[in-house]
Amino acid sequence: MAFRLKGAHVPHRKRTATLSAVRMSVPETVTLPMVMHIGAPATPVVKAGDAVYVGTLIAQQNGVVSSPVHASVSGTVSAVGEILLSTGKTAPAVTITSDGQMTADPAITPPTVTDRDSLIAALKKSGIVGLGGAGFPTYVKLGADKPLDIEELVINGAECEPYITSDSVTMVDRAEDIAFAIDTLTAHLNIGKVIIGIEKNKPQAIAAMKQLAKKNDKIQVCVLPSLYPQGGEKVLVYHTTGKVIPAGKLPIDVGCVVCNSTTMATIGQFLKTGMPLVEKCITVDGSAVKEPKNVIAPIGTSLKDVFEFCGGFTAEPEKVLYGGPMMGISVPDLDAPVLKNTNAVLALNAKDAKAPKTTACIKCGSCANHCPMGINPVTIAKALRHEDWETLEEAGTMLCMECGCCAFVCPAKRPIVQNNKLAKAALRAANAKEAK
Amino acid sequence: MASKLHISVSPHIRSSITTQRIMLDVVLSLLPATLAGCILFGWNALAVVGVCVLTAVLSECIFNLIIKKEQTIGDLSAVVTGLLLALNLPANIPLWQAAVGAIFAIVVVKCLFGGIGCNLVNPAITARVFMLIAFGTMAKAAFPVGMDAVSGATPLTELAQEKTVPLMDLFLGNTGGAIGETCALALLIGGVYLLIRRVISWHIPVAFIGTVFVFSLLLEGFDFTAALSWVLSGGLLIGAFFMATDYVTSPATSLGKLIFGFGAGIITVLIRFYGNYPEGVSFGILMMNILNPYIEIWAPRKLFGGKRV
Numbered sequence: 001m002a003f004r005l006k007g008a009h010v011p012h013r014k015r016t017a018t019l020s021a022v023r024m025s026v027p028e029t030v031t032l033p034m035v036m037h038i039g040a041p042a043t044p045v046v047k048a049g050d051a052v053y054v055g056t057l058i059a060q061q062n063g064v065v066s067s068p069v070h071a072s073v074s075g076t077v078s079a080v081g082e083i084l085l086s087t088g089k090t091a092p093a094v095t096i097t098s099d100g101q102m103t104a105d106p107a108i109t110p111p112t113v114t115d116r117d118s119l120i121a122a123l124k125k126s127g128i129v130g131l132g133g134a135g136f137p138t139y140v141k142l143g144a145d146k147p148l149d150i151e152e153l154v155i156n157g158a159e160c161e162p163y164i165t166s167d168s169v170t171m172v173d174r175a176e177d178i179a180f181a182i183d184t185l186t187a188h189l190n191i192g193k194v195i196i197g198i199e200k201n202k203p204q205a206i207a208a209m210k211q212l213a214k215k216n217d218k219i220q221v222c223v224l225p226s227l228y229p230q231g232g233e234k235v236l237v238y239h240t241t242g243k244v245i246p247a248g249k250l251p252i253d254v255g256c257v258v259c260n261s262t263t264m265a266t267i268g269q270f271l272k273t274g275m276p277l278v279e280k281c282i283t284v285d286g287s288a289v290k291e292p293k294n295v296i297a298p299i300g301t302s303l304k305d306v307f308e309f310c311g312g313f314t315a316e317p318e319k320v321l322y323g324g325p326m327m328g329i330s331v332p333d334l335d336a337p338v339l340k341n342t343n344a345v346l347a348l349n350a351k352d353a354k355a356p357k358t359t360a361c362i363k364c365g366s367c368a369n370h371c372p373m374g375i376n377p378v379t380i381a382k383a384l385r386h387e388d389w390e391t392l393e394e395a396g397t398m399l400c401m402e403c404g405c406c407a408f409v410c411p412a413k414r415p416i417v418q419n420n421k422l423a424k425a426a427l428r429a430a431n432a433k434e435a436k
Numbered sequence: 437m438a439s440k441l442h443i444s445v446s447p448h449i450r451s452s453i454t455t456q457r458i459m460l461d462v463v464l465s466l467l468p469a470t471l472a473g474c475i476l477f478g479w480n481a482l483a484v485v486g487v488c489v490l491t492a493v494l495s496e497c498i499f500n501l502i503i504k505k506e507q508t509i510g511d512l513s514a515v516v517t518g519l520l521l522a523l524n525l526p527a528n529i530p531l532w533q534a535a536v537g538a539i540f541a542i543v544v545v546k547c548l549f550g551g552i553g554c555n556l557v558n559p560a561i562t563a564r565v566f567m568l569i570a571f572g573t574m575a576k577a578a579f580p581v582g583m584d585a586v587s588g589a590t591p592l593t594e595l596a597q598e599k600t601v602p603l604m605d606l607f608l609g610n611t612g613g614a615i616g617e618t619c620a621l622a623l624l625i626g627g628v629y630l631l632i633r634r635v636i637s638w639h640i641p642v643a644f645i646g647t648v649f650v651f652s653l654l655l656e657g658f659d660f661t662a663a664l665s666w667v668l669s670g671g672l673l674i675g676a677f678f679m680a681t682d683y684v685t686s687p688a689t690s691l692g693k694l695i696f697g698f699g700a701g702i703i704t705v706l707i708r709f710y711g712n713y714p715e716g717v718s719f720g721i722l723m724m725n726i727l728n729p730y731i732e733i734w735a736p737r738k739l740f741g742g743k744r745v
Contacts, residue, residue, distance in 0.1 A: 005740060010449070162449065234741065247741045318442050325448040332441060353442045356450050359511060360553040364458070365688020373740045376688070396739040404447030411453045412553075418445040 005235050005372040007227040008405040010326060012201060013162045013285075020173055021166070021281045021294040024309040026100050030072050030300030032058065033083050035091040036340040037135040039065030044094055050077045053105035054298075055275050058094050061124070064144060067137045067340075068127045071105075072278040072298035073098040086322060086329045086336060096300070110274040116147060119188045126270045127277040127340070132156055132167065132231070132260030135341035138267065141257055142189060150191045151255035152241050153182075155264055157198040157205055158224060158231030161324025163285045164344040169294045170262045170281055171198070171205040177268030178261065179212050184271050186218055194219045196261070197240045201226040205261075228326060229403040233258050235372050247399050262343065280338055284310045286346035288317040297338045303345050304334040318353035321346040326404045356413035367406035367416055373399040377406050377416045384423045389430045397423045455552070459512035461635045465626035466519050466678065472622035473615035476580040477527035481615045485522040487531045491538035492518030499547045513552045517541050520560035520678060523616020524671060524718075525567070528578035533571050537563045557725040558682045561675070565718045579612040591669040592714040595662070603661065606668035617671045627677035636681040639693035640700075644676040644720075647701025655709055672704065675717040685725040692735035699731075700724045 034041040042059035052058060052071035059069040075098040083093035111122035123139035130136040142148070155178075159167040171178065182194055194216075196209045200223050213219040222240045224230045234245045236258060243254040251258050259267075266277055280299055285292040290311030297306055303320060307313065321328035322342050338345070361378065368376035375396045383391035400420045407416040473481045496514040500507050508514075518538050525534055541563035546555045567573045590612045591601040605611050609619025616623075630636045645667060652666035653659070667673075676697070680686060686696050700720035707716025724731075 008451070238740075244741050247739070249741075316440075318440075319444070319448065320441055321448060325446070327446050328448060329446070330441065330443045330448070332443060334441075348448065352449070355442070355444060359455055360508075360551060362455055362458075362513075362553045362683050363688065364683040366453075368688055368737060374737045375739065376737055378688075399739055399741065402446070408447050408449065409451050409453065411455045411458055413450055413454070415445065417447065421445065 004225070004227075005238060006370050006374075006405070007229055007235070007372050008370050008408050010160075010162050010228040010408060012226070014165050014201070015163075016165045016283050016285055016292050016294050017168065017202070018204070019165070019169065019292075019294050021169055021296045023296040024301070024306065026073060026098050026102055027298065027301045027305040029078065029095055029097050029302075030298055031083060031093050031095045031302065031335075031337045032069050032072065032300040033085060033091045033093045033337065033339065034059050034069060035085060036069070036299070037067040037129040037137055039063065039067070039137060041091055042066060042069045044080050044092060046077045046080065046094060048077050048079055051075075052077060052096060053103050054278055055105040055108045058096075065137060065140055067129050067135075068125065068276075069094070070127050070276040070278050071096055072300050074101050074103040075099040083337075084332070086331050104275065108274045110272060111270075113184060113188065113271065116143075116188045119184065120144060122271070123267065125276070126267075128263065128266055128270060129277070129340050130260055131263045131266060131280070131341055132343060133341060135339075138259070138263060141252075141259070142185070147190060148252060148257070149255060150189060150252075150257050151193075152257075153185065153191045153194045154237055154240050154251070154256055154258045155182075155194060155196040155261050156231055156233075156236055156258055157196055157202070157209065157261040158236055159202065160199055160226070160228045160230040160232075161326050161328075161344070163346055164283045164324050166281045166283045166294055166343050167261045168198070168202040168205040170265050171202075172208045174265040174268070175208045175212060177265040177272070178209075179215070179268070180272060181264045181268035182212070182216065182219060185267070191218070195222050195240045196220070197222045197224050197230070197236050199224050199226045199230050228405065229372060229401070232372065232401055232403055234401070247396065277340055280340065280342060282306070282338060282342055283344040285344065286317070286321070287349040287352045288313045288315050288347040290314050299340055300337045302334065303331065303336050303338070306338060306345060307334070307347060313347060315349040317347035318350045319348040321348070326408065327402065358414055359412045361412050361414060364411060366409045366411065370405040370409045372403065372405065373401070375400055377420060380423045381416075381419050384419065384426060387426070387430075389427060392423055392427045397427050400424060455511045455513070458635055459516050461630065461633050462516045462678070463512060463519060465629045465633075465635075466516075466523065466616065468622035468625045469523055469616040469619060469674065470519065472609055472619035473523060473527070476609050476618065477578055477615055480527040480578070483531060484525055484527060484529060484534050484615060485519065487534045488522035488525070488538045489515055489518035491535045492521070492542050495539045495542040496547060499543055505551070508551055511552060514542060517546065517559045520674075521563050523674060524560060524564045524614045525573060526578045526613070527615050529571075529573060533567065533573070537567045540566055553684055555684055557722055558679055558685045561679050561718050561721050561725070565722055568713070568718070580610055580618075590714065591665070592708065595665055595669060596708070596714060600661070601665055601669070603664060603668065606665060611669075613669075614671065617674045620668045620673055623673040623677060627673070630677065630681070636677070637690070637693065639690050640680050640686060640697040641676040643694045643697025644680055644701045644704075645672060647698050648672055648704055651702065651705040655705070666708065670708075670715045671717040675700075675721055680721045680724070685728055687728060687731045687735060689732070689735045689737060692731045695731050695735060696724050696728070699727065
C-alpha cells in the first residue's frame with residue numbers, strides 16, 4: 001500500500017474487552033420501531049391483542065430496500081403506535097408485553113439453502129441488516145436483484161470506536177457462527193476471497209479469526225493499526241484491499257462487499273436455526289454505568305431496562321448514546337429502545353457530558369491533517385458561510401463520513417462535524433434546486 | 437417524562453489539546469532564548485520582555501473591554517506575541533518604544549482584524565518591521581554585557597562587509613543583536629521542543645533555513661563557514677522556528693509549508709546580500725504571510741477517491 005489514510009489516536013477505554021456477552025433478564029415490554037434500517041419503514045402486520053412468539057413476523061418489508069421486523073419476546077402485542085426516533089422523526093412502532101417465557105415461534109425451521117436465489121430469499125426474510133452502522137439490508141448488499149461479482153468480502157471487525165467491544169466479543173464467542181456464514185456465502189455467491197480486518201488492539205478476536213483462516217484458505221485475517229476510523233467503510237476497504245472507492249460510489253463498484261463481523265455471526269446463526277434477527281449483543285458502558293457489560297438484549301428493550309440490568313447508574317447520566325463517543329447518537333430519554341444496528345449504549349456522567357468551550361479557529365490545520373478523506377473543514381466552513389456551492393463541491397464536502405477526527409483533535413473545540421453536516425445538507429439542497 | 441439528557445452532535449469526546457495548551461508550549465519553548473537573552477544582555481533585556489508581554493496582554497484586554505467582546509487573554513496568544521516581539525528587540529531600546537511596538541502588534545495587526553485566528557500577518561513580525569522603519573530599532577543594537585562595545589554593528593553587518601565572526605560566538609549568542617535572536621543554542625532547544633510536542637512540523641524551519649544555507653553557500657563561493665555564519669546570524673532561527681510557523685499566517689499542508697519556507701528563505705537571502713537592510717528574515721516572513729492565501733491554492737489537498745462525479 002502506498003500510504004495509510006490519516007486518522008486520530010482516540011482513547012480505547014475498552015473495559016469490557018474480556019467480558020463474554022451475558023443474556024439479560026426478560027424485559028416486561030419491548031418497543032420495536034419500524035425503522036431500524038436504511039430504506040422504507042416496515043409495515044406492521046399485527047394489531048393490539050395478537051399473541052406473538054419470539055421470531056414471529058410483526059411487520060413486513062416495504063419495497064426492495066427495506067427489512068421485515070420480528071417479535072423479540074413472546075407475549076401479546078399491546079399497541080401499534082408511534083415512536084420518536086433519535087433522528088427527530090417519528091416512525092410506527094409495535095409494543096409487545098412479554099409473558100416472560102421467551103417461547104420461540106414453533107413455525108421457525110432452518111432455511112433450506114441450495115443456491116444463490118434460495119440464500120438471498122432466506123436472508124430477505126431474516127430481517128438482518130448491517131449491524132455495525134447504518135443498517136443497510138444485508139440481502140440487498142449481497143445482490144438482491146442480480147448476481148454480484150464479489151472479489152473481496154471484507155468482514156469489518158475493526159471496532160475502532162472507544163468503549164465498544166461487542167464485535168470483538170462476538171468474534172471470540174461466536175467464531176463458529178461466523179465460519180458457518182462464510183462457508184454458506186462463499187458456497188453460493190461469487191466471492192473471490194474473504195478478508196477479516198481487525199485492529200491490532202484485539203488479540204483474542206484476531207486469534208479466533210486466525211483459527212478460521214487455518215481451516216479455509218479463502219479467508220485472510222488483516223491486522224490493522226489501532227487508528228480511528230479504521231472501521232470506516234472506505235478506510236477499511238483501502239487498508240485491506242488497497243482499493244480506492246471513488247467519491248459517490250459504493251464498495252461493490254470496486255468489487256467489494258463490507259459486512260460487519262456481528263452481522264456475519266447473525267447470518268450464521270440464522271442459517272443454522274432459522275431464528276431471524278431478534279436480539280443484539282451490545283456493549284453497555286460509560287462513566288455513569290455501574291457495571292459495564294456486554295449484554296445480549298432483545299431488540300426493542302428500553303435503554304432503561306438495559307442499564308438497570310447493568311446495576312444502574314453510579315451518577316445521574318447527563319448524556320446517553322447509541323454507539324460510541326466518536327459517531328454515536330445522543331438520545332433524548334431512557335425510553336429509547338435497543339435497535340437492530342445498536343452495538344453499544346453509553347451513559348455519560350456530568351463531567352463527560354459537558355460540552356467543551358468553543359474558541360476561535362487558529363487555522364492550525366489539525367482538522368485537515370487528521371481527515372482520512374483529505375478534506376479541509378476550514379474551507380468548507382468558509383464556503384458554507386458564503387453559500388459558495390462550487391467551492392463546497394470542490395472541497396469534497398460530500399466525502400465527509402462524519403467520523404469526527406477533525407472535531408476530536410481541534411484545539412479550539414469547534415463544532416466541525418455539525419458544520420460539515422450542515423454543509424452537506426445545504427449542498428444537497430442547492431444541487432436539487434439546480435436540477436429542477 | 438421530563439427529560440434532562442443532553443443532546444448534541446457527535447463526537448462526544450475531545451482530545452486534551454487546546455489553543456491555550458499550544459500557546460503555553462510556545463511560551464515554554466521560548467524560555468531558553470529568553471533566559472539566554474537575559475543572561476547575555478542583563479536587566480535591560482528582562483525589562484523589555486516584561487514591558488512587551490504586559491503591554492500586549494493589557495492592550496488585548498482593554499481592546500476586548502472597549503468593543504465588548506468576550507475576553508480572550510486567557511488563550512495566552514497575547515503573551516506569545518509580546519514575548520516574541522521582545523525577543524526581536526535589542527535590549528537597549530527605550531521601553532516606551534517597546535510598549536508602542538506591543539500595542540501596534542496586538543491592536544493594529546491582530547485585534548482590528550478580528551483577533552486570534554483572523555490576522556493576515558504575524559503580529560510580532562509586523563511590529564518588528566514597523567519599529568525597524570519607525571525607530572530604526574536594530575541600527576544600534578546592544579551588545580552583550582561585558583563586551584567592549586556597548587552597541588554597534590551586528591554580525592549581519594559584519595558579514596555583509598566580508599568580515600568573519602567566530603562561529604562559537606554565534607552559536608552561544610555572544611554577539612550583538614536582538615534579545616532572543618543571538619543564542620542559536622537556546623533557539624534550537626526551543627525549536628526541538630516544539631517539534632517533539634508536535635506543535636510545529638519540520639517543513640517550514642527546514643525549508644526556510646535550508647534555503648538560506650544553500651543560497652548563502654552559492655553566493656559565498658562554497659565557503660561553508662560563511663554559509664553557516666549566515667544561518668546562525670540575525671533573526672533566521674527565531675524566525676524560522678517560532679514566527680514563520682505561526683498557524684494563522686502559514687499554510688497547513690506539507691507542500692504549502694515547504695513553499696512558504698522556501699519563499700521566505702529566498703527573500704531573506706536577496707535582502708541580506710543585495711538589499712538596503714542588513715536583515716531580511718522579517719520581510720521574508722511578512723511577504724510570505726501576504727502570499728499565504730495563494731499558497732493554499734497552489735498546494736491543495738488531495739481528496740481520497742476524488743470529487744463527487
